Amino acid sequence: MMIQPLSEDLRNKISAGEVVERPASVVKECVENSLDAGATDITVIIKKGGHHLIQVSDNGAGMSQEDLGASVLRYHTSKIESIDDLFSIDTLGFRGEALASIASVAEMKIVSSNMNHQGAEIIVKNGIASSVAPAPEIGGTEITIRNLFSNTPARKKFLKTPRTEMRKVVDVIRRFGLAYPEVAFKIISDEKEILSVLPESLEERIDALFDPTYSDNLRPVNFSKGDFVFTGFVGNLNLVRSRPSEQFLFLNRRFIKDRLLNSAVYSAYEALVKRGEYPFFVINLIIPADQVDVNVHPMKTEVRFQDEWRVYHVLKSGVKDALQDLLDTLPSFDKPFDSFFQRPSSYDGDPGQSSIQFSGAPMSQNEKEYQTLQRAKSYASQLAEGRENSPTTIPTENIWQIHHKYILSEISSGLVMIDQHVAHERVLFEEALIAFESTSMASQTLLFPEQLDFSPDEFDALLDVLPYLEKIGFKVKKQGDSSIRVEAIPSEMGWGMEKSVIRDIIDHFLNNRKEYSSFQEGLAASFACKAAIKAGDSLTKEEMQELVNRLFATNHPYYCPHGRPIIVQMSLEELDKRFERH
């Protein structure tokens, strides 16, 4: 074949692959344009998750007839003129390719009117633009996209269900909503309004986009260092989730994905959050435009910093300041496994030989925690294997609680120590699994039913997990389009936990992680973990006895669903050795 130039249409289709992945990316590009045009009111309408129709309308500056014709041509932009401008970008767009790309993979119609009070419209079909025609004045711009990817079936195949695509559109608008709280946003999906926010403060916006309890759990981030200014909010421990989905980092109000900087925020929480737990944050990094490069990828969510480590350190210390009182006042519950990791080395009297010494180079906190968890798992399975010669029941006359955290009991061969939280977790886990298969778990009716509000996408997931919630003892009524009334809760669960338990279950559902062998196991585990008694809860003797008996009625009393040990034993032999009673 001879080398030939690609046609304009084909060039557009190829670059469309980089910009237009799915309805949500179309929405993102259009809303960026609206914001760049100074809009303060933006409405997104989608049908069938955007498969059929996407419409974005704004009250921004609009376009002249002439600009309207140019706007759909590739590499045509009003935002930069020279190479120098590329290093001082203060608009969200600048590559001049989004509209051309979208038009190449869908049917597009733009109506726009600017200061001159005269409207104009253009239609692009099969990559061919009509001439610009007069249209009514609309005080901004309205862009309508139909039949996305209908001329590129290979791409269409990658689209998910309308519901999933709708969720992704909501995600996109939520990000803009957090970066631009002074702008009103609305989403209408299949004729239903699923999100609507008015101009407000960032704190109010967070409540509006998540739920009204968020603002009670936020700490402001507000600091500057040299030419950096970082502002926003970080959540306290009530907003820690088990799904990484509520971490929002903006660079000069552009949503960015940056693992290093996310980890700067996580590490500021120190031991307050564990692996697999994700705190909430919304932080806008204001950094002079000439110190960043946003032109790394057509989607513009990846960026490069002149000095990323400086940003890292400034961010980390800023978040730490915001969390200082939390870090100071919370009991230190780090290194939960230390107690038994020291065990082998003290028995052997030879710490150097111990298999559990941290070896070699210093490790990051995350690596340490990971190793710790791995060791815990292998220790737990050793314990489980050696089950034959261990007690299957524990006489419970002599039983004590220490530090409101561990249960201590004498057994014939020595003593056992039980972690009350993981013990209860194991019990609830197995009971929930049984309940899914047969009769529901017991409920306690709430004297004052509680209303819980959810975001549209969460509510959607909630409907899917409702049958399971009922099995474990929740009694729930749907109320409106995004709320439920909780009338009863599992009888073993503490009051006031309902929201976080339900949340966690939804997270698990949306997350779809493969760490459990079945979906039900994952649900049961997240329920058990949240609903179980905590370290710090005091127990009566009867409660301890009951817990221990139920623990030994489970299939796996020795380790919890996450692999942490429940029981640590110490034989008389070991005790004697420690006291040098040879």
Ligand SMILES: Nc1ncnc2c1ncn2[C@@H]1O[C@H](COP(=O)(O)OP(=O)(O)O)[C@@H](O)[C@H]1O
């Ligand atoms: N909603 C809008 N309001 C006003 N002008 C718009 C709007 N959408 C697009 N434009 C104009 O069309 C041009 C091309 O848009 P686009 O293809 O997204 O490229 P870019 O945003 O990178 O410049 C923009 O530079 C802008 O002048």
Ligand SMILES: [Mg+2]
């Ligand atoms: Mg653009």
